[in-house]
Amino acid sequence: MSTGQGESVATAVATPPEQPKQLPFPPVTKQHILNCSYHSWHPRYKAITPKARLIPLPEAFLSYLREDGIVLPPEDNDNPEWSDADSGIFSGADNEGDEDAPTYDPSTHWRETHEVIEAVIEELGGKVAPKMNWSAPKDATWIAATNSMECRTPNDIYLLLKSSDFVTHDLQHAFDDTADGETNMSEEISTPYHLVLRKWIVLNPSVEFRCFVRDRKLIAICQRDLNHFEFLFKMEDKLRQSIQEFFDGKLRDTFPDPNFTFDVYIPPPHDRVWLVDFNPWALRTDPLLFSWMELLTLDTPVETQDTASPESEESEDDVIDLWQPEFRLIRRDDPEAYGFATPQYSAHKLPRDVVDASRGGEGMMREFAEQWKEAQRLSEQQGNEDSEND
Numbered sequence: 001m002s003t004g005q006g007e008s009v010a011t012a013v014a015t016p017p018e019q020p021k022q023l024p025f026p027p028v029t030k031q032h033i034l035n036c037s038y039h040s041w042h043p044r045y046k047a048i049t050p051k052a053r054l055i056p057l058p059e060a061f062l063s064y065l066r067e068d069g070i071v072l073p074p075e076d077n078d079n080p081e082w083s084d085a086d087s088g089i090f091s092g093a094d095n096e097g098d099e100d101a102p103t104y105d106p107s108t109h110w111r112e113t114h115e116v117i118e119a120v121i122e123e124l125g126g127k128v129a130p131k132m133n134w135s136a137p138k139d140a141t142w143i144a145a146t147n148s149m150e151c152r153t154p155n156d157i158y159l160l161l162k163s164s165d166f167v168t169h170d171l172q173h174a175f176d177d178t179a180d181g182e183t184n185m186s187e188e189i190s191t192p193y194h195l196v197l198r199k200w201i202v203l204n205p206s207v208e209f210r211c212f213v214r215d216r217k218l219i220a221i222c223q224r225d226l227n228h229f230e231f232l233f234k235m236e237d238k239l240r241q242s243i244q245e246f247f248d249g250k251l252r253d254t255f256p257d258p259n260f261t262f263d264v265y266i267p268p269p270h271d272r273v274w275l276v277d278f279n280p281w282a283l284r285t286d287p288l289l290f291s292w293m294e295l296l297t298l299d300t301p302v303e304t305q306d307t308a309s310p311e312s313e314e315s316e317d318d319v320i321d322l323w324q325p326e327f328r329l330i331r332r333d334d335p336e337a338y339g340f341a342t343p344q345y346s347a348h349k350l351p352r353d354v355v356d357a358s359r360g361g362e363g364m365m366r367e368f369a370e371q372w373k374e375a376q377r378l379s380e381q382q383g384n385e386d387s388e389n390d
């Protein structure tokens, strides 16, 4: 934008601000986002998804998740309203220094949900991986004693959900940047929020893949875990074929939108494909080893109805038969070349040594974590202001 000296004020005002180059996404609507919510797709694809249960969440529980600070219900509490049994993790600030004061139990307001969560954990074998409608709390594992998303008690789940920026995004910004408008409070309330509890499985991250679908064509596949796994190179054709068959048979004609991404897990012996999740065809979805510009503009053969010349029809079919989705794996030297030397979600985590040093002093750690996040937020804000001023 030129606002150099000598221009009249009128000219400067009339000049539109320079926009960053827009990616040619088709408009993303709230319906597109909702179609990727676990509660929308799970009933249709239950048989091809690892075992999971969905728990509808009442407003009182959602308010608890949205509240600042972390107060967990006391463990093993028979009298839910107030209890002498401190959870020993994050107790209410009001009671600090007073050993005999009763501890406030936030689950009083959503006791039924708490009990359902307890029962579902038990039904699923005692260990679960939690998730909200769209996001798992992958960025909050640093706060869990297991350093993973494995949860054995409702409190393990609350701690992860309340510490996760990704979960906060689901709760407060799920429909940001959609073509049909910003969310307002009343629309948020009407969003059917669910807690998804997945039976915990020890997953091998090397065989998790993200798959990209444009116009109901599977156009690209890549690893989800950004490390090099030599053995994948020998299996590339087999994996591509399994994913293609899975897509053709189970998803292509049944998913409500023509453009979407889906994640799969293909455990040894690599002959069965499991659906893990759907993500919208939108900037918010991480394209991992691709760029969105590539995915949006990648050439694919066009299937036409044109029957003018039998010869040309034959050659078109050949092109379609030969064409296959691009499968990207990380080569031995790629992690540094791609700039993946930093661990995933690192922007949302605390430094490892800080976490280790503070184990056993969780109250202090929480305080430090909040200060750390605030410092990061301020530094990002400063960065944005600086770039706006450039």
Ligand SMILES: Nc1ncnc2c1ncn2[C@@H]1O[C@H](COP(=O)(O)OP(=O)(O)OP(=O)(O)O)[C@@H](O)[C@H]1O
Pocket (backbone or CB within 6 Å): 050, 128, 129, 131, 134, 135, 136, 137, 138, 149, 166, 198, 199, 200, 201, 202, 203, 205, 208, 224, 263, 276, 277, 279, 286
């Ligand atoms: N049943 C399970 N048991 C253990 N771990 C699991 C289970 N299901 C998924 N995971 C792990 O959790 C990770 C995140 O799950 P998921 O893909 O649902 O999260 P997400 O928030 O949708 O991620 P993204 O933002 O990348 O779309 C998976 O990559 C997988 O490693």
Ligand SMILES: [Mg+2]
Pocket (backbone or CB within 6 Å): 134, 135, 277, 278, 279
């Ligand atoms: Mg996802």
